[in-house]
Amino acid sequence: MSGFLSSSIARKVAMALSALFLIFFLIMHLSVNLTSLFSETLFNHLSHFMGTNPMVQFVLQPILIFGVVFHFVMGFVLELKNKKATAVKYAKDNGAANSTWSSRNMVYSGLVILAFIVLHFIDFWIPELNTKYIHGDMSGLLEGTQDFRYFEELQHKFVNPLRVLAYVVSFVLLGLHLSHGFQSAFQSMGFNNKYTKTVKAAGKLYSIIIPAGFVLVAVFHFLNH
Numbered sequence: 001m002s003g004f005l006s007s008s009i010a011r012k013v014a015m016a017l018s019a020l021f022l023i024f025f026l027i028m029h030l031s032v033n034l035t036s037l038f039s040e041t042l043f044n045h046l047s048h049f050m051g052t053n054p055m056v057q058f059v060l061q062p063i064l065i066f067g068v069v070f071h072f073v074m075g076f077v078l079e080l081k082n083k084k085a086t087a088v089k090y091a092k093d094n095g096a097a098n099s100t101w102s103s104r105n106m107v108y109s110g111l112v113i114l115a116f117i118v119l120h121f122i123d124f125w126i127p128e129l130n131t132k133y134i135h136g137d138m139s140g141l142l143e144g145t146q147d148f149r150y151f152e153e154l155q156h157k158f159v160n161p162l163r164v165l166a167y168v169v170s171f172v173l174l175g176l177h178l179s180h181g182f183q184s185a186f187q188s189m190g191f192n193n194k195y196t197k198t199v200k201a202a203g204k205l206y207s208i209i210i211p212a213g214f215v216l217v218a219v220f221h222f223l224n225h
Contacts, residue, residue: 116170
């Protein structure tokens with residue numbers, strides 16, 4: 001494995017594969033979250049299924065965590081390799097003229113997104129693990145009721161305007177990160193030349209629609225809690 005990742009091409013392909021995996025995950029995650037805008041019942045049932053299904057919990061969830069960690073570690077490795085490769089600065093070199101802000105600052109937007117993921121884990125994932133595996137409550141019910149707790153917990157997290165602001169800023173930076181990362185991932189997998197325009201167009205749409213969807217969920221529940 002280490003020999004494979006010692007190749008610059010292999011590192012880029014590995015980075016692209018992890019990015020494509022996370023791109024697909026964001027679509028699935030947003031799809032579930034959007035149901036909370038129009039159906040509390042549907043959101044509760046989907047959340048309960050995702051939170052108790054053994055395949056999701058013990059197969060897909062560990063793969064997701066590995067994918068997130070791998071993507072960020074590989075991103076920092078590639079950033080360090082690129083800095084070493086371009087250590088000699090030329091007087092007439094003007095990177096800003098030949099690249100976008102998002103492509104030049106992927107590592108910084110990535111760090112903010114990583115901080116957001118930590119916050120998201122603290123808000124949702126860790127309390128969920130505590131409820132299910134420490135307290136042993138797999139029912140998914142609000143205490144003393146026969147109603148599922150997921151919708152109420154989601155709304156509760158978006159009461160504080162500072163927390164909502166942190167989410168919104170993170171999603172905006174996620175959009176900037178995706179605007180370059182989407183296209184870069186597909187190009188690393190060989191979807192260039194003939195498909196460049198299509199990939200660029202799809203990347204722009206994806207980098208706008210996905211973050212905007214998550215912002216909509218956060219703001220909606222802040223205004224309607």
